[in-house]
Amino acid sequence: MDPVIRAILLSWEWRIEVLIPLVVAGVVFFVGWRRLRLKGRRPHGLANGWRLVSYWVGLLLIGLALLSPIDVLAGQLFFMHMIQHLLLVMIVPPLLMLANPMPFLLWGLPDAVRHKAGAALSNVLHRKSSTRKTLRTITSPGVAWIIFVFVIIGWHDPNLYNAALRNAVVHDLEHLTFFGAAMLYWWHVVGAGPRIHKRFSRTAQVMYVIAAIPPNMLTGIAIAFAGQVIYSHYLSMPRLWGIDAIDDQTLAGVIMWVPGSMMYIVVVLILTARWLEGEERKPPLPASKWATDERMAAPGLKRR
Amino acid sequence: MKRLMLLLLLITALPASASAHGGGAPQMVNESAGPYWVSVWTSPEPAREGPLHVSLAIAQPGQGQEQQAGPPVLGASVQVTLTPRSGGFAAINAPATNEQSANKLFYEADLSIPSAGDWTVEIDVDGAEGSGQARFNLAVRPAQSSNGLLLGGLAFVLLAGFFLFYALRSRHD
Numbered sequence: 031m032d033p034v035i036r037a038i039l040l041s042w043e044w045r046i047e048v049l050i051p052l053v054v055a056g057v058v059f060f061v062g063w064r065r066l067r068l069k070g071r072r073p074h075g076l077a078n079g080w081r082l083v084s085y086w087v088g089l090l091l092i093g094l095a096l097l098s099p100i101d102v103l104a105g106q107l108f109f110m111h112m113i114q115h116l117l118l119v120m121i122v123p124p125l126l127m128l129a130n131p132m133p134f135l136l137w138g139l140p141d142a143v144r145h146k147a148g149a150a151l152s153n154v155l156h157r158k159s160s161t162r163k164t165l166r167t168i169t170s171p172g173v174a175w176i177i178f179v180f181v182i183i184g185w186h187d188p189n190l191y192n193a194a195l196r197n198a199v200v201h202d203l204e205h206l207t208f209f210g211a212a213m214l215y216w217w218h219v220v221g222a223g224p225r226i227h228k229r230f231s232r233t234a235q236v237m238y239v240i241a242a243i244p245p246n247m248l249t250g251i252a253i254a255f256a257g258q259v260i261y262s263h264y265l266s267m268p269r270l271w272g273i274d275a276i277d278d279q280t281l282a283g284v285i286m287w288v289p290g291s292m293m294y295i296v297v298v299l300i301l302t303a304r305w306l307e308g309e310e311r312k313p314p315l316p317a318s319k320w321a322t323d324e325r326m327a328a329p330g331l332k333r334r
Numbered sequence: 335m336k337r338l339m340l341l342l343l344l345i346t347a348l349p350a351s352a353s354a355h356g357g358g359a360p361q362m363v364n365e366s367a368g369p370y371w372v373s374v375w376t377s378p379e380p381a382r383e384g385p386l387h388v389s390l391a392i393a394q395p396g397q398g399q400e401q402q403a404g405p406p407v408l409g410a411s412v413q414v415t416l417t418p419r420s421g422g423f424a425a426i427n428a429p430a431t432n433e434q435s436a437n438k439l440f441y442e443a444d445l446s447i448p449s450a451g452d453w454t455v456e457i458d459v460d461g462a463e464g465s466g467q468a469r470f471n472l473a474v475r476p477a478q479s480s481n482g483l484l485l486g487g488l489a490f491v492l493l494a495g496f497f498l499f500y501a502l503r504s505r506h507d
Contacts, residue, residue: 033408033409034405034406034408034439036438037406037408037432037438037439038438038439040438041436041437041438041439042436102436102437102438105357106437106439195357196358196359196379197379198377265363265364265402266360266363266373267373267391267403268373268392268393268404268405268406268407268439269393269402269403269404269405270405270406270439272405274402275402
């Protein structure tokens with residue numbers, strides 16, 4: 031095997047501060063999922079098999095993004111860093127949110143802890159609680175969208191980006207804010223619990239997703255066509271496979287621009303398909319509602 | 335349960351990974367060392383009395399106008415030597431290897447600096463293409479008495495505590 035490929039494949043970093051939360055979250059979710067499945071009256075109720083798969087795949091992808099050669103190479107190849115960010119911002123959060131993790135994580139705790147956690151949560155999310163009102167305001171869809179866009183664009187500032195590549199704590203902070211902002215954003219799209227906001231209408235849901243495309247697309251285009259290396263850190267790196275720093279940057283920008291934007295478009299298509307499916311499921315209107323003389327007239331004609 | 339939570343918090347706050355993850359302060363970028371180009375990063379930033387983590391990229395010389403490094407050189411023998419510029423302490427050295435590095439395309443070494451002051455860092459590379467040497471000066475500050483990460487963590491815990499207190503109070507209001 032080529033020694034460079036071999037070195038890359040061996041470049042895993044088993045970071046205990048990432049591994050332990052992932053394993054704990056995976057186990058707690060499974061225990062809660064199993065308990066709720068055994069309690070459920072319907073075999074395919076809340077504790078669906080696909081929820082478990084969705085959550086576990088989400089956690090596995092976090093591990094892949096933060097522990098595998100993807101993370102190790104992120105400091106060397108900008109396009110690899112972009113793939114890592116896409117995983118943390120566009121793939122993992124929707125997968126975790128689709129699983130609706132809150133009830134499963136609560137039920138996965140030991141009984142005494144669950145009761146305390148449940149009580150604390152109900153205190154915070156109680157209808158009359160002022161904390162709930164504050165939370166509703168600071169996590170409203172508009173605020174979530176602004177935070178999401180601000181975080182994505184803000185971290186691409188050359189000074190911040192270079193600082194993240196230079197300092198491990200800043201790098202971790204970058205990933206945490208990316209992930210946190212994305213979880214907040216996708217929470218509104220998916221509608222997972224806790225539900226403290228008004229439910230989105232289908233149209234609003236679609237518009238909310240579409241509204242995230244232009245900032246992402248424009249940032250990707252700006253990076254792809256910059257013409258000179260924006261992040262000086264990559265100039266000091268040994269180049270792999272003959273990809274120089276400017277080609278690497280163009281590739282990273284294109285990844286953000288095309289597959290990054292495609293992710294939103296796929297979500298819009300899924301939402302639209304679900305919307306149409308819902309329309310099909312509605313019972314047909316009785317003939318008395320529509321088969322009247324007035325309604326049968328051609329549009330624009332008045333029956334006299 | 336409280337003990338378990340405390341243990342988890344401590345593990346999460348472990349700064350150990352900080353030395354292995356992320357580049358550190360660039361000390362040399364694409365400097366010539368015989369038939370190789372060498373880039374060196376050190377952490378913590380700034381360097382202080384105590385542990386010093388050194389990351390090195392050894393590459394084939396670059397071509398073209400951009401002067402970017404060529405492909406990485408693997409399996410070379412790399413030695414890092416620190417010598418105090420004013421004397422008083424013996425030189426310290428350690429091998430830098432691909433195996434020690436999370437990124438196996440890099441070389442890493444861990445040393446312990448016994449004293450603050452000006453030090454010379456010498457990098458010796460011996461590989462299939464021949465051998466080379468590069469050096470740079472490193473200003474080392476006295477050891478830090480407080481840990482910024484720990485203080486940040488403490489501030490976060492206090493903030494979370496205030497939030498919880500506020501949340502619990504709001505129910506009674």
